[in-house]
Every structure is written in structure tokens, then in C-alpha cells.
Amino acid sequence: MIQIQKYIAGILACCVVAAASDVQAQSHRNTSFDNDWRFLKGDTTNAEKESFSDAGWRKLDVPHDWSIEGLYDKNNPTARGGGYLPAGVGWYRKSFTVEEGTEKQLHLLQFDGVMANSDVWINGVHLGKRPFGYSSFVYDLTPHLHTGKGKVNVVAVRADNTIQPASRFYTGAGIYRHVHLITVNPVHFAQWGTVVTTPVATAATATVQVKTAIENTGNKSGDYIIEVGVLDAAGKTLKTVSVKQTVAAGATAEPMQNIEVSKPALWDIDNPNLYKVVTRILSGKTVIDEQTIPFGIRTARFDAATGFWLNDKNYKIKGVCLHHDGGAVGAAVPLDVWKQRLSLLKQVGVNGIRTSHNPVAPEFLDLCDQMGFVVMDETFDTWTAAKNNGEKGYNLYWADWWQKDTHDMVVRDRNHPSVVIYSVGNEIHDNLNSPEGFKKYKDQQDLVHQLDGTRLVTMALFRPANSKVYTNGFAETMDVVGQNYRENELVAAHEAHPDWKVIGTENTHVLNMWLALRDKPYMAGQFLWTGFDYLGEADWPETTNNQGLFDRAGNWKQQALQRESWWSDKPVVHIVRKSDNAGAGTWVANWTPTDFDTYDNAKVQVYSNCDEVELFLNGKSLGALPKPANDAPRDWDVTFEKGTIKAVGKNKGKEVATESFTSAGAPARIVLTANAPSIAHNWDAVTYITATLVDADGIPCPNADNHLQFSISGPAAIIAVDNGNIISHEPYQATSRQAFQGKAVALVKAAKGSGKVVIEAVAEGLQKGTVTVEVTP
Template sequence: MKNFKKTEAKRFSFILILVFATTAIFSQGRKTINFDANWQFTKGEIAGAEKLTFNDKTWRTLDVPHDWSIEGPYDRENPSARGGGYLPTGIGWYRKTFQLDAADANKILTIEFDGVMANSDVWINGNHLGKRPYGYISFTYDLTPYLNFGKGKTNVIAVRADNSVQPASRYYTGAGIYRHVRLVVVNPTHFKHWGTQITTPNASAQKAVVSVKTEIENKGAAGTYKLQIDIVDSKGKIVKSSESQENIAANTTSNLAKEMEVQNPKLWDIEAPNLYTVTTKLYSGKTLIDNETTTIGIRNAEFRADTGFWLNNKNYKIKGVCLHHDGGAVGAAVPLGVWKERLKKLKEVGVNGIRTSHNPVAPEFLDLCDQMGFVVMDETFDTWTAAKHNGEKGYNLIFKEWWEQDTKDMVLRDRNHPSIVIYSIGNEVHDDLSYPEGFKTYKMQEDVVKKQDNTRPVTMALFRPANSKVYLSGFADHMEIVGQNYRENELIAAHEAHPTWKVIGTENTHVLVQWLALRDKPYMAGQFLWTGYDYLGEADWPETTNNQGLFDRAGNWKQQSLQRDSWWSEEPVVHIVRKSDNAGAGVWVADWTPNDFDTYDNAKVNVYSNCEEVELFLNEKSLGALKKPADDSPREWNVTFEAGTIKAIGKNNGKIVAQEEQTSAGKPAKIILTKSIPTLANNWDDVTFITATIVDEKGIRCATADNQIKFTITDAGKIIAVDNGNIINHDGYQGPATRTYQGTAIAIIKANKNSGTISLKATAEGLTSDSIAVEIVSKK
């Protein structure tokens, strides 16, 4: 990524050139138009809001993605209850007015929604296009028959989103058009939506076969067309091309398949996520009439019964986490920059796998997994027909009507992502899985997946299989991969009784015994911890957030992430934690500043480390050295507390390779600001996390500080959310102020202009304030 500094004149000229070039290309092929800006929004049921002539001038103007539920307020009486985190639910309306070029009157125009929560109805110029109940699914509608073209002629798209029927989910869903929207303009002869599938059936470092299958939809006249396919590497070099003449009949869909050989490809894997793009172009004569670009990775992934997961003939343990779709303080409308920051921290801990629990995610999230080298378990549903507590009015009410369409659409949309190595078609479903009746429901879903993509195995997250008898009834015998939540010893016993079964932990806790089940059993392909990040909902008031994550909502490290770092990191690490209260009581914390110095004299200290030897010091006095336990358990000391500095030194082969120290803090004195990335571009997805830390005069974090922090920002930027990670915080995330928790708070900011510098200031009563600058740049 390059940062550019230009004069305003040069920048404007560059933009004009770019717009001209883009328009020239799109005038021949397809046009994909960002449709996120300038929607009108209001809450509540509004009669006639779908009509073209409805007056929406008093509605709020905003851009999507937009989640109105996260705006709050928190209320114990909100119908979402514990599942939805006590945030508001109801009906929301969106309307967008737009005009269309008369030159496009003979083309086909569709609108693509990446996700609308939930029970969406869509109208164009008063004409109802359809309903999609499942808020996580992406969908498209053909607008063509109902549009007005030409100067001065307006069109209105109206969307009604209804999540008023509650409790609809065991975890937070969000509300509204919370993902991106696009308008797509194509010629009558065009590549079908989600109609291109690219696989690498044979892939090695010496040679790879890239298989391209594409569907061309012809709603025009019959003709002979040229299909051109280029495989392009990360530097923009075409490494392989194919051209063919294709006769396509009128009003038909043609299925075309090409195999192309690439010599010495750069393979996609966890350690080096190399990507290629495949451009497919369709010509009529010399005129480009449609074009698509698909990002792919050349790789070979498989699961083996005896040795687990293999990628490009290398045996990996999938060290995964489950992630819900919310981004904490930003709710369900998550800028990609939030996910970048989260996935970066998960990488630091050694995570290499993500389970999309328990629903389809935003497509750009999968793009990021492709780019960063995470393998993914792509999951469809949390429920089938049986209800679950605190989500009784969820997908179970529509499963029979919608499961097939929703499953098909997820697989068609996602199948080209190299990161996806396995599909899951259910999480702890409470339906009767007795064989053969229960397996019939499983098999019909598996068949739909396989019809759209037969290159990846299918599993589900089994719930208490020893109780449901699926290991004995024959159900598990027919699963491609047996996935089980928790109870690792049951899964181990099941595999050892059935050595031909391929097995994986689909959901696991953070405790040592569950890590050892993965570490010590070669056939265990992987595990997915519950969870990578704390997530909204599934919590009992006054808690609003489930806190089982490796990291909290604001991205702060927790005891379990520090310990996991010592188990999964490839680098030498040491981390010191102590029990917060005297004599081993309380919770684990990572500081040397007790709540009450006078009553804290017996500190139970653990050091998490992958080093061969760890020596602990208190105020430069050695408290002894301990060797690494064979079972990866922490090294423990009982320490008579003294204010000052505790330090752990890790050694390998007698050499210091890692160390960490903590120092007792004095009285809060000032605020220190830091930023997660130094520059921002003016787009919806780019954010930086500004962390405010309260420190004493020596710069030591005051872990017990809970001061109210107020953020102010110049007009070049905007604060989109504030947070502190506290699971009982009810103040909301939309204002400019929040209290610190364990001495820190964050403000998530975006750019508001195309150039300049953003200045953010943090103040608190009685403390020295701090300011920080973030430069706005052009990014490509």
C-alpha cells in the first residue's frame, strides 16, 4: 500500500483521469456501482413508504452499511433480551432515490444486498421484488422491468427490515441494511450472477490445473462470442490465457468449462497466502460486453482420518476460533478495518482458522481471510426446525421454507474463496438426529452444498453426541467429517473406536485439557475456540456481552489470550498474571497494582510461557526458575506482595529469548493516546483505533482507573464508536465519552475528508490531557 501526498490540483486531475478511464471500461462491459450513499431512514411502521411518490424528506439521511440497533439504548425490557443483548428491535425503513442514464435502457440492472437484518421486503418504484427472511444471506433482484431512464426521471428503491418478532436469536443480530449494496448494469448477454466457479483440482509447487466453469446467460439474440480468460499473478502479470469461440443461443444459459495449466505457481497457504485473479471477458466481435474478476488461491486442502488437516501436502493443526458477525461497539455494520485489527491480534496469538458462527458472514470478511491466511469453516445455520432457548422465534420458524435457497446462495457466493476448507450445515441443532430420519435432514443439506461445490467436505457441530446416540446409530458413520462441540474425550473415544472417521473440534473452551486433545492426537484436525472475541448478546443482565473471547470487545488482551499465546505462538513468549484478590481469590489480571495495597499480601502468580525455563524476579530479587512442564501448564509461584516491579525472563538453551515486567502504578496523572494504524483513507471501511490509557507520572498504566474520558475530534475525522470492553457497560457506544475500564478506553475513528490531518484529543477531570494526529492519505 502506498501513501500519496499531492496538491489539490494534482489530486483532482488524477481523480478525473481515473473516472474517465473507469467509465470508458464500464461503457463496454459491466458497471458495478457502489449504492451505499444517501439513503433516507426512519424507524417504525410507515404506511405507503414503498411508493414512488412517498415524501421521505423528514427522514434521516445516512449511508449504509447501517445498524440502527447498536445506537441503543440498552434496556433490560427490550424484547431482544439476553440473546440480543438488550438492544432495541423493531421495523426500519430505507429509501434511496436515483436516476439512470438513458443509454442503459436496453441493459439489465440488478441490485445486490450483502445482507439486510431481517425479514426484508424490497420495492422498486412501488413494485414488490421479494422477501428474504434470513438476515445473514446475500441476495439480488432484477430491477429492469420497473425502471425509469433518462434525465429528470427518478427511481426509488424502498427496503423494509423487520426484526420485531423476538426473541429471534441467541446472540446479537443488528438491524437494518447492515452490509454493502451495489447496482449492477450488464448487457443482455452476460455472466450469470455467482455463475463462475474456479477450482484447482491439481495443485503443486511445480504445476497446477486451474478449472474455470462459468455460466453465460443470454437474454438477447443468438450469436458467436469470444470468451477470454486470463490468470493474473499478484504483480499484474498474465501467467496463462485462454480464448475460445462460443455459440450461444437466444434465451438460454450456457455452461462453459476450461482447464488451464500454470507452471510453478505460488501456492496459497496459511504462511504465505498468495493470491491470483482470474478475469473472464466476453466479446461480441471486438466489443467487450461483459467482464468479471475473481480472486483465487491455488492450493490443495484435504482432511485425513489418521493425521488430520493437510494443506499443500503439509500437515497443519487448525488452531481456530469461532467469531460472531458483530464488531463490538460498531454493532453488525462492521468496517473492514475493524476486522483487520481483530484478525491481526488473533494472528499474534497463533490463530490460523476461523469458524463463521453460526451464519454466513459479509463477503469482504472472507476476502480478508484469503489475504491474511486463515482457513475457514463456513457455516449456514444455528438452528434447523427445533427452537433454542432465548431464540425461540428464530430461523427454526422458516427453516423448511428457506433452508435450500439460503444454503445454495451461501455456497454459490463463497465457493471461490481459497480460505474456505470446510462447510458446516448446523450448530448444536436440537432436532432429533436419530438415524435414518435425522440423517435424511442432514443429507439433503449436504447434497445441496455438494451440487454447488463438491471440492470441500461438509460437517456439522454435533451437540452432546453421546446423549443423542449419533455415534451409535449410524449417523456419524455417514458424515464426511465428524464435528463435535466440547466433550473432547467423547470425540477421542469415538475416533479410536472408528479409526476411519475424520474428526474436528467445532467448538472448544480455553482450558488446558482441550488444548492437549488437539496437541497430542494426530488425527484431531483442529479446534475452534469459543470465542476469538467477546460478542454482543448471550448474556444475563446486567451483562450485555458474552465474555468468553480471547480478547474483549475493545481488543484488550485477557488471561486466556495470554495463555493461548504461550501454546500457539511460534515466537518465544512470557506473560505474567496474578489473582486479583488476596491468597488466590478473584480473577486473573495482568498488572502489579492491587485494588487495595493494604490488604493484598499473598499474590498467586502464574507465568504463561513456551520457553524452556522461566525465572521470576521481584524488585530484582530472584524467586526461582522453573522448567517448562510437559503438559504446557503454567508455571506457578506464591509471592509475598511488594510494591515495585515483577519480572519474568524466559530462556532457551540458556539464552534470554523473552521477558516481561509489570510495575505497580501510582495515582492517575495523565492520559496517553496511541493509534492502531497511522493513516486513514476517506472510505467507509478504513478505521483506526485510538486507545486512551490512564497512567501515573512514570507512565505506568493505572489498572484500577475508571475515569470518564471525553474525546473531541476535528472536522477532518469522525468518531464512529467509543468503548472500554466492560461487559456491564450500559452507556452505549455512539457518544464522544466513555469511562475507562482497567485503565483504558478506545475511540474508533474514520476520515471525513480526502486530505489533511485528523486531530483527536482526550480529556478527563484532574488528568493531563493528550492529543494525537492521524494523516489522511490516498490508498490503493
């Protein structure tokens, strides 16, 4: 990552110059700036001034999304794009002192994301504005700081998304990502200025190439030692090299060094092995700056005839698109929410993520590195042309800001091994059948190549027949031709132009779309729309787009069950039936009709990758069916009976997978489960508490909709509740929720202290549910 240069206490035990430890403690610090902010929802005057009194403002920590705290309202100006949640102005202020002994150092403030149109002041001095709410950015506080014992400084931030509709999907509002205070010496590594590449990466040997940008903001030239070490996953230093470098006053030097690593553990989808580069600037024996950058040793390439290759192994990218919201938590997403979601996607067989349609939080890419996902890193949903339901969005700023926003994303993200390709646009409505359209794309592609020469660039083309991009020469300018939907058009385009590299950038869940990837060697991959249901892009009373494999609360949907049978390497068997009699309604995964009296003809499908599947009802075989060559589901017409339906999957005659459902009676009690036994004490740690309504025999009741009340005791708090229902207008920041399809969830986060936490859920007429988790120090 190059998300940010990190001070890591104790790293010298693994590194080279242990004698410099006392000096290093002051050489480079990255301190969390998340805590102890004051917040005002609404606009005011003079709040940027030091003398302004914010005593009456709300105290909180960031990340913070104030929009998700609001109520759904059909008349909210965000409308269908923003999910009918509030928009407006939010102010944040924070007072702090500069640590003694750092007066001669630089103090930089990094925001990982502020939504949107942010203005930042330090002690009343305006530092800058950033319209794009997804960009990470840094300001130098140094010239305007009050230093000395007890002297107070004030940072003020105004975020404004009043002008609506500003997006086709939910954005959130406020300082919704982490903030960092970075302290460095006048001679230091430039922010996001170190590039780690692996031009040679085989099982036998690897070359780790490290190019560092060293800034001298002082008034004297100096001679320095630039030291680079590679550490393995256990923290052991494998090799260290160094070079002498003169850095002139007011200048930047960019030395490059190579380190050879024998028998490296390569990074790939199945084994996401990570190393670290530790770089140091030494003046004599004194360490004056240090940074630690995780990276992976791997090669990645796209081939016109055979698709995507990772470490010379041919993979199909089985991807999903993800928006940046986390459902009930809005845009301020704790990392454990993403861990939960990515773990579910891994179960389906997903190995790729498209960041739709904007830069993501830097820690999200860290997680992709760690879990083994390849990533299409995307910049924009719009260029200059407006889109419906987002007419007053980034299209108003793109011409002035695309270079800065593209630059900052690429330099921040280019050390992530998970990132294998960039996308510079999604379904762009600018005229691509014109010299101006050609230039807009080419300028962006050229800038990305300049900043990162190791990865290719694409964009998600929209209706190529209308835009003429397949016939006017536009596609020939693209590194990789990406298209949304209409897979047959992309297949035909490649077969007419076999030298084109091609990828599906956005795809539906249906069978023939999967076959376009499975059966065409040149199709590098596809990204399903979407991995999870997301807030916005829905017509009232719906508030959520429901095209995901999973709903907001993490419940499996029919298309996830089917996709697992196509994408998983493990034996899979899933039973679904039509919810209503004689094939009407939607596909559901249960054996409990809403009305037993009128349900007698059950249309049943089984999704499976097994050679043979046999279906049983109450122990009686309904027949066995072989695996269709085209991966289609296996169908049965079943006369419904209460009881148990069971599917048995076999490979070469051996039973390898089963699934069964039993008809449920009336709800009798609540079962609470936690997805983890403990909660760490940090902002990114969250535990999911799932409430399942079951009958007297413990059978889940998939049609139950009882109203649940959660309570909690101990050093933790319920931060949100949800049920995945796309037409529910209940608030998320609450302790009660109506069950949907027999379930609801509460998200729990640690508060002050440590120890046992007891969560309970009650509903009228039901036995309460209880679960215990532990908060760790």
C-alpha cells in the first residue's frame, strides 16, 4: 500500500539500524486524528475562525456519516439516487496542541475522504477545497500552526452536499473516512511517493524494485543514505541495500534500488502472501524518516487470446461490483463490515472486485491484498456529461479536477498487489464519437501510465452500437476493452478484432452471461452487478437497489446460491422453489409456504456443480438428474407436502454435498448468534448479532415478521440495526427492527472498558434470545 507512510513502534527489531531507535521515535509519526471532534449539522457563519465557540456542538469521533443517521423521506432532495436520505451542510471542528519537540518538523493532515465539496481551515486560514468526496488528500498545516507548550490549534471542516441530485447512488455526508496527523522532518519521503514493483517474479527468484521520492523542504542541501530493506511475513529482514543521495534544498530526489529475493512466496488469489518494504533516510547514523509499505511479489497481465494471467497462471476473474456504502452504517464503514462481506463473497467463489464507481477507502484495498481479491480500481462515474438522477454531481467539476483526483488515487493505490487494472469511467455519456471524446479518454489513460507503468487501463463502455466506439477507432486506443452488459456484443467485437484484450466490466446474474465467460478463453473476467445490495438507485418506496448476491444485512439471495454452483471449487447443492403455487412468485430457499392451504404445486430447482443430484421429499426419492453441460439448474415438479425436502449431490457415485429444508410452524423463540466471539477495542471492529426466529422445534421461520427489540449490557453499544428489506423505512441507528424473512441483525461495537457483553432480543409472545461476546482490551 502506499495508503500512507506509517510509523510503526518497535520496527527496528526487524530492521537494520537498531542504534537509531531513540532518534527514529521523532522522525516520522502517523497519528490517528479521528477522536474528539465537534459536529454541527447545518450551516453557520464564522465557524472556521479560532475564536468561534463550538461548546454547544455535538461531540463525536470520525469516521462519521451524518446522512445515515437521518430518516427516510420521499421528499428529500437526494431522491432515488441518494436513497431519500438527508443532504446538506455539516461542520466539524477539532482543537489540538502540537507535541513539544516537534516545532521544527512538518505537520501534515490527511483526510481519507470527506463527502463532499469540503473546505478545510487551520486557525482560520483556508487550506483548500476538494469537490470529489471520494478522494484522499493532504494539507500542510505547518506554516499556520501555533507551537509551544499549551498553545491550541483549531481545524475546521465544512462539507456540503446541498446541491442535489448529486449522485445516482448513496454517497453519505461528512468526514466519513479516517483522518491522520503526520509529522515528518524537513527532509522526508514524499507523501505516496514510493513505488514498489516486482519486474521479475517467479517461484525461483524475484526482483523488488523500489523508487523513492525524497523531498527537502529545508534551506540547505544535504547528503543522505537511502536504505531499503525487504521483510517477509514474519517480520524477518531478508536483505537490505543502501545508496548515497544528495538532496538539494527545495528539491526532490528519486533514487531507485533493486533487491533480489530468492524463492519468494508469490501473491495470488489462493495464497495472498505479503511482504514489507522498509525505507529509511539517514543523516550519518540518524534516521530522519522511515516508512513501511506492504506489497506482494507477483506478475499480472492481460492477453488478447487467453484473458487474464497471474504469475503465469490463467485465471478467470470472477468479480462483483461494490458500492462504498456498508448498508446500515452508511458510508462510514468499519473494516469488519467489509471483512464480513468479502468473506461471504469468497464463499460464493468471487475473486475480483470492481470499485464502483469511485476510489475506495485505502484500508479496503489493504483487505483485498490480505484476502486475495484482484481489483479493478475505478475513478469516476461521470466526466462532463450529466446522468439522470445525478445531474448536479461530479460532472460539474470533472474538467477542473480529473487530473488531481486521478493522480491522487493512482499514487495512493499503486503498491497494492490486489490492484491489477484501472478503470477511468463508467457508462460515460460524453460523446465518444468525437475528437474531444477520444482526447478525454487518452489524456486519462496517459496520466495513469505515467504514474503507474505496470498496469493497464480500461473503462466501462455503454451501448457501443450507439456510441460507435467499436467502429470509430475508439476501442483500439484502449488497453483493455471493457463493456457493461450485452456480452454477445463484446464477444462479437473480439472475434472481429482478435487482437483486442476484453473484459466484462458489469454483468447480470443470468446463465448465458456466465457462459460468455466460461466458454470464451479470451474473456478475462466479469464483474456482476452487484455483490451486495446498496443504498440508493431505487424508486420509492424502495430505498435500496436489490441486484446484489447478498442483501444489505448479509443474507444469501437466490442469485448467490446459483452463482456459488458456478464459481465455487467446492461441491455445492442448493434447493430453491417458487414462492407461490404452480411456478408463480420469486425463488426462495425454504420449504415453508406463506399459505399451506393454497400451495400444492411446487416448482423446485437445485443449483449444483455435482455430477448427479437426487431429490427427496420426506425420505422418498423424487429422482436423480445429471449435471447439464451448460450448468443450468436441475428442475423438479413436486406435489407439496409438509415435512423435509433434501437434495444429495454426488461425484463419481460418492455423496459430497447435501442441503435440506423443513417446514416451519409458528414462531416460538428468538435465537441470537454472533459472527465472532469477541470485539477488539477499535473503531473498525464490529460484531454482527443475528436474530433468527424459530418454531418450537428450532426450525427457522422464513416468513416471520415480528418486531424485535434489542438490548445490551456491558462495555459495548449497538451502532445499527437492519433486516435487508428494501422497502423498510425504519431508522438504522436504533435498537429495534422488524424481522424480515425471519431475521434481523444488530451491529455491536466496543465502548470504554473490557469484559463480558450480553445482547438480548425480545418480541411479543416469543421466548427471548441471548448471546454473549467479549470485549478485548
